[in-house]
Amino acid sequence: MAIKSKPRVKAPSEAKAGEIIEIKTLISHEMESGQRKDSTGKPIPRAIINKFTAAFNGKTFFEADWFTSISANPYQAFFYKASETGEFTFTWKDDDGSEQTASAKLTVA
């Protein structure tokens, strides 16, 4: 199943240099585990988001490989040490090859 809705990102827009900030993300996805069977007993094929990447100014600082044990509508929270003003890019990669991205700006005072 393809990605259906816009991912949500909660990140502070301002931080002091050296401050460690928390970023929270949420995306709508069934995360079909491949373990379930449909009403006719046929296995439902696996369809999950298998990779989440967080980058700042193009440089990846956090990655999560998700497996089938991750809940539907996956939530991911993580941290970043602010050093300069720039932009976050978040990428979710689907099993079907599609990708969804989101971005957030950060100003470092």
Added chain:
Amino acid sequence: MQLRSWTPSRRETMGLGLTAMLAAALAPHLVMATEEATAAELKKLYGDKPMAQGKIKLDLPEIAENGLVVPLNIDVESPMTEQDYVRAVHVFADGNPLPQVVTYKFTPQSGKAAASVRMRLAQTQNVVAVAEMSNGALFTAKAQVKVTIGGCGG
């Protein structure tokens, strides 16, 4: 003194029946899950390298009422500098059909080797985390979560 033998009430009988049915329905999934599967995954990653206890804080509920959404917070103690940081963290659920849950890759820019996610747990089981430090050292931690499936089986 009168001895009274216990006879299950109608409600209790139904409860027992439901529990048995649920157990039967879930059984095929449960047998697939083993600690060996976790061990095999770890061996693929790190061979027979020794692992030390500690450094990892696994924050999990003791009892999860809904096995479909179990919050998992993980925090690994590290200064997170260029010389000394946590490179990767792997999380496994021993009792799931496929034990792998998540693999994190951190960098010094992460500031903190900590992350939160929500996972599925098929049954009461151990959750195992392994952290790989930038110098190659491995640490491990384990926590048990009791799962009350769908709030029906318990």
